[in-house]
Amino acid sequence: MSILSNCHTHTEFCDGRSTAEEMVLSALDKGFVSLGFSSHAPQKYDAPYCVAPEKEDAYCAEILRLQEKYRDRIRIYLGMERDLFSCANPDRYDYYLASVHYIPTFSGYASVDGLAENLANYIKNELNGSGFAFAKKYFELLCGYAKAWKPPIIGHFDLFRKNNSKLHFLDEESTAYKDMVVQVLHFIRESGAMLEVNTGATARGYMESQYPNDFALSQWAKLGGEVIVSSDCHNAEFLNCNFDKMPALLEKLGFDHTVRLGANDTLFERIPL
Ligand SMILES: [Zn+2]
Numbered sequence: 001m002s003i004l005s006n007c008h009t010h011t012e013f014c015d016g017r018s019t020a021e022e023m024v025l026s027a028l029d030k031g032f033v034s035l036g037f038s039s040h041a042p043q044k045y046d047a048p049y050c051v052a053p054e055k056e057d058a059y060c061a062e063i064l065r066l067q068e069k070y071r072d073r074i075r076i077y078l079g080m081e082r083d084l085f086s087c088a089n090p091d092r093y094d095y096y097l098a099s100v101h102y103i104p105t106f107s108g109y110a111s112v113d114g115l116a117e118n119l120a121n122y123i124k125n126e127l128n129g130s131g132f133a134f135a136k137k138y139f140e141l142l143c144g145y146a147k148a149w150k151p152p153i154i155g156h157f158d159l160f161r162k163n164n165s166k167l168h169f170l171d172e173e174s175t176a177y178k179d180m181v182v183q184v185l186h187f188i189r190e191s192g193a194m195l196e197v198n199t200g201a202t203a204r205g206y207m208e209s210q211y212p213n214d215f216a217l218s219q220w221a222k223l224g225g226e227v228i229v230s231s232d233c234h235n236a237e238f239l240n241c242n243f244d245k246m247p248a249l250l251e252k253l254g255f256d257h258t259v260r261l262g263a264n265d266t267l268f269e270r271i272p273l
């Protein structure tokens with residue numbers, strides 16, 4: 001089964017390279033049945049990557065305009081990617097992805113997926129060089145977010161793997177790390193959130209595999225958790241990047257279906273793999 005939908009789409013309203021309409025045209029070209037926009041919600045730190053607060057209305061208006069214009073051809077949803085430290089209220093959106101991109105430090109924030117050099121300095125100076133302690137802090141924030149907000153979707157579950165692929169601060173095969181992942185997954189399962197299967201970093205050449213990694217996904221399948229595939233798209237050309245590989249991978253890891261944004265009036269719908 002083809003996925004034919006993407007729930008994690010950035011545009012020029014934040015740090016994407018394509019306009020919202022270019023994304024819709026790309027989705028139509030690829031035969032999508034639905035498309036969800038998820039601009040980075042307004043926040044104070046690293047604001048240039050996000051929708052400016054004064055542009056939030058314009059963002060919503062443009063997505064609603066496209067929803068109307070293309071309503072006979074594709075179902076369009078208004079969403080956002082809301083960082084834990086964003087000040088935005090998700091109530092006016094159809095759905096949101098809950099993401100943790102930053103860890104508070106003594107002097108501000110460390111970016112989880114930002115410059116590797118900065119992250120290496122933070123781990124060295126504030127965590128005695130322990131990459132495990134860093135992953136633990138990240139997961140604590142993610143669990144707190146899931147518990148407090150009960151978001152529909154958790155974005156890029158193990159985002160720090162992007163910099164781990166360069167810095168090697170953590171052994172993802174170690175028993176200690178795997179035990180922590182299982183604990184975190186149990187916790188998130190209780191919140192009711194879905195996990196996003198995010199191919200975005202593979203599209204941009206940062207990573208060879210998706211978030212979450214195969215181990216985490218296999219454990220999530222055992223817990224009966226739901227997954228929704230996305231490309232964390234910043235460029236219309238790559239809207240379905242590596243989607244063709246996901247059904248077979250998910251099946252291998254223990255899933256028999258995935259979730260996508262509904263083609264009609266159901267926000268989320270299951271599709272068999
Ligand atoms: Zn993100």
Ligand SMILES: [Zn+2]
Nearest residue numbers: 008010081232
């Ligand atoms: Zn994103």
